[in-house]
Amino acid sequence: MxxxxxxxxxxxxxxxxxxxxxxxxxxxxxxxxxxxxxxxxxxxxxxxxxxxxxxxxxxxxxxxxxxxxxxxxxxxxxxxxxxxxxxxxxxxxxxxxxxxxxxxxxxxxxxxxxxxxxxxxxxxxxxxxxxxxxxxxxxxxxxxxxxxGGADVHDAHRALVTPEDFRNQKIRMGNPLQKTLLEKMGAIPVAAPATKAFELIDSGVIDGSLHPIESIIGFGLQDALPFTTEVEGGLYDAxxxxxxxxxxxxxxxxxxxxxxxxxxxxxxxxxxxxxxxxxxATAREKLVAMGHTFATPEPALTDMIRKVRTDFLDQWYADGPDFGLPNAKEVVVFFESNYAEISEAAQ
Incomplete structure (x- = not known):
């Protein structure tokens, strides 16, 4: 799409x-x-x-x-x-x-x-x-x-599976939340719409880009971004x-x-x-058939991503009263418990 x-x-x-x-x-x-x-x-x-x-x-x-x-x-x-x-x-x-x-x-x-x-x-x-x-x-x-339902980081040169792999990688992103996420992971965020990803990769401006799997097929990026790192639960969502x-x-x-x-x-x-x-699911099947590389993070990268999430949430909880949500932690617990219940029921 x-x-x-x-x-x-x-x-x-x-x-x-x-x-x-x-x-x-x-x-x-x-x-x-x-x-x-x-x-x-x-x-x-x-x-x-x-x-x-x-x-x-x-x-x-x-x-x-x-x-x-x-x-x-x-x-x-x-x-x-x-x-x-x-x-x-x-x-x-x-x-x-x-x-x-x-x-x-x-x-x-x-x-x-x-x-x-x-x-x-x-x-x-x-x-x-x-x-x-x-x-x-x-x-x-x-x-x-x-x-x-989770989105990923895709790279033109290699699968990003360690914290070191992210260091100084220029990665396209779409909003300030993604910018902060990439900065905390040691990458260099490049703000641009998803529609510009191919042009930016082709010209060497970026090394990778954030997208859900469906967008790799939808934007015709399967050749430009042949490496995908799949984080359990998603690297980010929209x-x-x-x-x-x-x-x-x-x-x-x-x-x-x-x-x-x-x-x-x-x-x-x-x-x-x-x-x-x-x-x-349809896009992933097509990419697998094309020989696309899917990788999972090594434990050190998983730990780093988990810490980024924890730090984000801790600050969000602290700021909650300022944006009208003094019970911010309760909101997240409610969301997570409902997600777990629904996911389990669907299995």
């Missing part, structure tokens, strides 16, 4: 989105969705299109979702697009705005889990129990959350949201809100996580 990058939000695109929303809504309750995934991507065809079809089905077509032909802004702007009602529904990654959504850091840390489905269900339960009423989420109603503007949600009838609620929340989060699991 590949995601292009879009031009910055402009008055013209905002006006276009608002006009389109008001025009199509005259005939029916049509919810406009801004998506930065190409219409041909599997995320669109297998998950977002399915979600839209399910909304129409459970409401007997009284409520429909129209995915706009082009995104109304860049990926980091999508939460605001929903909060402000520029688009009714959006999806994205909250840690594109890391300081604003510091409450979500815990689920993107190393060794958070290898199952996207179990992680997504556990994250939904955690969000629903502890986080949904926090002021940072005012203005939206969350429809689903998801996790990749948290995604699907949200609707609160005012728009409130405007839907009680009957239709109830129907949509039955297919969203934990149910849709599970479906989204299972989608990522399927994408990663």
């Amino acid at each position: 590949t995601f292009p990058f879009y031009r910055p939000l402009t008055r013209a695109t905002l006006a276009a989105g608002l006009c389109l929303s008001s025009t199509v809504a005259m005939a029916d309750t049509v919810l406009t969705m801004s998506s930065w995934a190409p219409a041909t991507s599997t995320l669109s065809t297998e998950f977002l299109d399915s979600f839209a079809a399910d909304v129409a089905r459970v409401t007997d077509d009284r409520v429909t979702v129209r995915i706009l032909p082009a995104a109304l802004g860049a990926p980091p702007q999508h939460y605001e697009l929903a909060r402000k009602g520029i688009a009714d529904i959006t999806w994205g990654n909250l840690t594109y705005e890391p300081e604003r959504f510091k409450v979500m850091w815990f689920c993107e840390l190393p060794m958070s889990g290898e199952s996207g489905e179990a992680g997504s269900i556990a994250l939904w339960r955690t969000f629903d129990t502890y986080l949904k009423d926090m002021p940072v989420f005012d203005g939206t109603h969350m429809l689903a959350v998801s996790l990749f 948290m995604f949201f699907l949200a609707i503007n609160q005012g728009k949600w409130d405007s839907i009838s009680d009957e239709d809100r109830a129907a949509i609620s039955e297919i969203t929340g934990e149910a849709l989060s599970a479906k989204w996580g299972a989608f990522w699991d399927g994408e990663n």
